Amino acid sequence: MEEKKAAGETTELSGVADVGAGDVESTAFDAKATKRLLRKLDWHIIPFMSLIYLLCFLDRTNIGNARLDHLEQDLKLHGIQYNNCLAILFPFYIAAEIPSNMMMKRFRPAIWLTFIMFFWSVAMIGQGFVKNYSGLMATRVFLGAFEGGLFPGVNYYITQWYCRSECGFRMALFFSAATLAGAFGGILARGIAEMDGDGGLAAWSWIFVLEGLLSILVSLAAYWLIYDYPATARFLTNKERDEVERRLDADHGHLSNDFNTIYVWQAIKDWKVYIHMLICMASFCPIYSFALFLPTIIKNMGYTANNAQLMSVPPYVCACFFTIAASYLADRVGKRAVFMLGCQLVAIAGFAMLAGSGNSKVQYTGTVFAAIGIYPQVPLGLAWNSSNIGGSLKRGTGIAMQVMGGNCGGIIASYVYLSRDGPRYVKGHSILIGFVCMAFFLTLFMSNWCNIENKRRDKIAQETGVQELTEEQKMLERELADSVPWFRYSS
Template identity: 80%
Template sequence: MIEKKTDDSFVAPIPSDTSYEDVEPNGFDAVATKKLLRKLDWHLIPFMSLIYLLCFLDRTNIGNARLDHLEQDLKLHGLQYNDCLAVLFPFYIAAEIPSNIMMKRTRPSIWLTFIMFFWSLAMILQGFVQNYSGLMATRVFLGVFEGGLFPGVNYYISQWYVRDECGFRMALFFSAATLAGAFGGVLARGIAEMSGVGGKAAWAWIFILEGLLSILVSTIAYWCIYDYPETARFLTPKERTEVQRRLHADHGHLSNDFDMKYVYQALTDWKIYMFMLICMAGFCPIYSFALFLPTIIKNMGYTANDAQLMSVPPYVCACFFTIAASWYADRVKKRGVFLMGFQVVAIAGFAMLAATGRPSIQYADSAGDGVE
């Protein structure tokens, strides 16, 4: 039974057999709808973006820590550093679906706060490891708890916006990853001055301080995350009804309930596997870029401190193109052409990076790769 507010003092129930398509939009014309969307944006997207910024920062700051003698101090050799990078991802992937199920069975404010607190704790403990085994173990737990954030927030956004409004909001949220790269370089450069403080190396302080920042935000996350439109305190009853009406008009008879038949339908849908391949094609270069960019820049001849700072501009460039392209893609309702265009730019950038040894050209290629 959905409530439809008919005046300022009375909320009349809508009969359960009435479809949302048949319900008038409560006086919400184009201007009022735009105002409503901006209200949603300001209350939902900034904090989600902040959480993802911290998540991506905690996941990839090992690339910055490497420049401050991480491998030498932990006596890593051969491919052990690469092992520590790679071990995160199987556990990250395995956690995604169970995490979304848990978020639906609890509430976003509870589950997202829970996983954020524990990945932050794993990040802090990473600053106290003394060998290869310790680093591997903390990376495993980091993957387990971080795995639920990206799919969880994408699902969360779909519970507030209709389909052709989700792309731009997801891009705003995902752009926090590019800001994390820029912010991480600047932060790592400053933390490098703490080398030796408390008997700890700069790389350890990178993990500890950035983990403490994340755990601080997790302590307020429960009160900053609004679960669903029907319980949102920042919306008026009339606005809650309108948000729900729009969602039902857009989703039709699609169910939000968990049922194994939906799992089977997803597993037998060829489009799921095509999107998996597209996702892999995008994320493999992104993580290679995020985890190794500081090292690549240092190998161009820059000092470790300069390399931390020089990793910032490519991310700033990427952030601009992520937001601009997604906004325009939603506007013209075409996304595939933008995906293919940026993939071509990234392919050209990686090819030039591998083909030339000139630092200036390599650095320009890195900026081009970042927009992917």
């Protein structure tokens, strides 16, 4: 978070050269005023977005808590039917992501985010009244279709308010809600277990119904609590609106913010986006495995179902702290790959402890290390990818593609821990070690490539000298996005 730099000042992390800095210096806020402005944006944007994502992640993964309250037995699930119910959500979740981000660009965020939140809440409540395998599968389909647009949508939304060097920390604050959802879900499930049989519903039904009702109440307020864009934000003064837009223009240079499908195709054809998709998949696979199966894994260490719900809380609390801290430091030093590599090594150590020891204390410590290692990777990776994509719509599409790749990991995660591999789940832990190792080597490759490409462009710039672009050249380069010669990649 480069708050100490004067607005309009150029850094390598910003990804752009000093475009028109001389024209805006006189009107820019000083460092102190910019810091106050960013704090004002943070208080009005991040808390509610984090609340929405907390509820989204809770609704998506609370089936893991419901499982301990006899979900499988009551619905007569057998074999891998439970795993099928987990997996069916993700194809529809993935299919919704790019169209949803395009809708975010076409319509107002307040309208679109409210719409999808209301209907995933309805699907969540419906999940509490299912009677068999088919009913659970059907409600999971609708849950995935409506939830799919939120995560890429909010990450794209954040880039519409903050400069690229400031997005990583905000994305981490937003994503930390996923870790809080895990902690909150365990505590809530433990309390709801006492309602077993009330109103003719089992405890697992009440988990779905009550958490769905909470989401629907928040969705009814969302329309008035989501601010669309800086130009229409009621909490900003006219001077502050102008400054936010000026900072974004200076950060983006003259790259296009137009709605044109050419930029969608640019993202689809960009090989770098696919590398980030694979890294994201290798990050999300252990995260979803962790979120969906942690209560079961802890229970198999020898704890009762109720104690397992509560014992699932500390790993998430630790993950929350490290997720925020890692992204904050990454923004401060202007590097993300090195933090991702460090977290990946910690995650490998955690899953190795789970796979290699039969001691419950060592295993539980392994869950803490695994959580600390896997959760920070997602906001770090999203901020890294988004800072390296030029142009608004290409960035929105690229983020959606990255999250699509991540959620392909959710499909795999649904089958990592099979009942027949319990109680140790050595095979599942080993699979996750493999995925994190893949993420490590891809992150290392991408970081080296960014550094090499930046040096190549620096050398060309030195040979040609600094040239003032004409308006015609600027318009021509609008279509080149991050391929323009003055763009620099962050690493």
